[in-house]
Amino acid sequence: MLSIISPLYNERDNVRPLYQAVVAALDGVGRPYELILVNDGSTDGTADELAALAATDPRLKVINFRRNHGQTAAMMAGIDAASGEILIPLDGDLQNDPADIPALLAKLEEGYDVVSGWRFNRQDAALRRNLPSRIANWLISRISGVHLHDYGCSLKAYRREVLEGVRLYGEMHRFVPIYASWQGARVTELPVRHHPRRFGQSKYGLERIGKVLLDLMLVKFMGDFTTKPIYVFGAAGLFSLALGVLSFLYACGLKLFEGVSFILTPLPLLSVFATLMGMMFVLLGFLAEMLVRVYYEAQGKPTYLIRDSINFDRPGQPGRS
Numbered sequence: 242m243l244s245i246i247s248p249l250y251n252e253r254d255n256v257r258p259l260y261q262a263v264v265a266a267l268d269g270v271g272r273p274y275e276l277i278l279v280n281d282g283s284t285d286g287t288a289d290e291l292a293a294l295a296a297t298d299p300r301l302k303v304i305n306f307r308r309n310h311g312q313t314a315a316m317m318a319g320i321d322a323a324s325g326e327i328l329i330p331l332d333g334d335l336q337n338d339p340a341d342i343p344a345l346l347a348k349l350e351e352g353y354d355v356v357s358g359w360r361f362n363r364q365d366a367a368l369r370r371n372l373p374s375r376i377a378n379w380l381i382s383r384i385s386g387v388h389l390h391d392y393g394c395s396l397k398a399y400r401r402e403v404l405e406g407v408r409l410y411g412e413m414h415r416f417v418p419i420y421a422s423w424q425g426a427r428v429t430e431l432p433v434r435h436h437p438r439r440f441g442q443s444k445y446g447l448e449r450i451g452k453v454l455l456d457l458m459l460v461k462f463m464g465d466f467t468t469k470p471i472y473v474f475g476a477a478g479l480f481s482l483a484l485g486v487l488s489f490l491y492a493c494g495l496k497l498f499e500g501v502s503f504i505l506t507p508l509p510l511l512s513v514f515a516t517l518m519g520m521m522f523v524l525l526g527f528l529a530e531m532l533v534r535v536y537y538e539a540q541g542k543p544t545y546l547i548r549d550s551i552n553f554d555r556p557g558q559p560g561r562s
């Protein structure tokens with residue numbers, strides 16, 4: 242059984258073409274499948290389109306959120322509700338092409354646990370989207386040690402085991418192959434098609450890159466969740482301590498040997514103060530973010546609120562966790 246999962250936020254005009262493209266792509270595959278469409282609090286009539294379509298095909302399962310929670314939360318809801326052994330997320334605006342699904346499946350069949358799409362001819366704004374994402378991809382590759390060309394591509398294929406116990410936050414759906422690889426999963430990459438958007442608008446701009454990079458650092462820190470943060474904070478603390486002591490000694494030296502007294506002039510004070518405060522705030526941010534995540538994990542709380550769902554049969558679905 243395959244579970245195809247797509248988040249939708251104000252994608253009214255894409256619902257039907259998406260459904261048709263998925264059906265067309267999977268009819269030849271000869272495996273049972275479900276298409277889970279998660280309506281992430283749309284306000285444009287996406288819900289009505291979904292309800293009308295779902296009434297005609299029980300393989301189309303719908304989850305309606307109470308409000309907009311973001312693409313990752315929507316994807317998580319789809320994952321939580323999926324009953325397939327293979328999970329395939331893709332964007333709901335047809336920028337990803339469902340026709341690539343059979344090729345992804347073939348790769349899994351070769352023995353991989355994760356197949357990650359690579360938008361080799363990405364059809365988004367060059368300067369605003371493609372360039373920043375190239376830089377981000379390079380950084381992610383360097384920092385994670387898991388080398389892919391295009392982490393941000395939504396179209397991927399997972400064996401279910403890989404996602405067991407994984408909770409996704411922020412921009413983290415792109416890091417699943419990294420997590421999986423760290424856990425020993427066999428991860429590979431496959432060039433996939435990418436189309437310009439035909440209906441509706443992109444929900445993202447340049448601001449996304451900052452979120453992605455913060456999440457990357459967090460993922461790195463949380464790699465060994467229970468022990469690492471203390472080392473990270475400890476190292477940063479020692480570093481700033483050393484900086485403080487050295488700059489103090491330097492100022493003393495200048496005073497003793499050169500007769501220069503700027504120990505109490507505003508500039509060095511300001512720079513030391515600013516450096517320390519900056520570090521404190523960055524680290525506080527991480528700490529707070531981790532706390533939030535620990536809170537969700539400990540409570541087993543989903544990171545989204547469901548209003549209703551259509552065509553789910555098993556009790557407890559959707560949102561089993």
Ligand code: UDP
Nearest residue numbers: 248249250281311312315332333334443444
């Ligand atoms: N999306 C969502 N919730 C949001 C923003 C986006 O479910 O808050 C969905 C959106 O409907 C689309 C996918 O996530 O199916 C990718 O979004 P978009 O096409 O805007 O991103 P881009 O392709 O420009 O990176």
Ligand code: MG
Nearest residue numbers: 332334336443
């Ligand atoms: Mg898109």
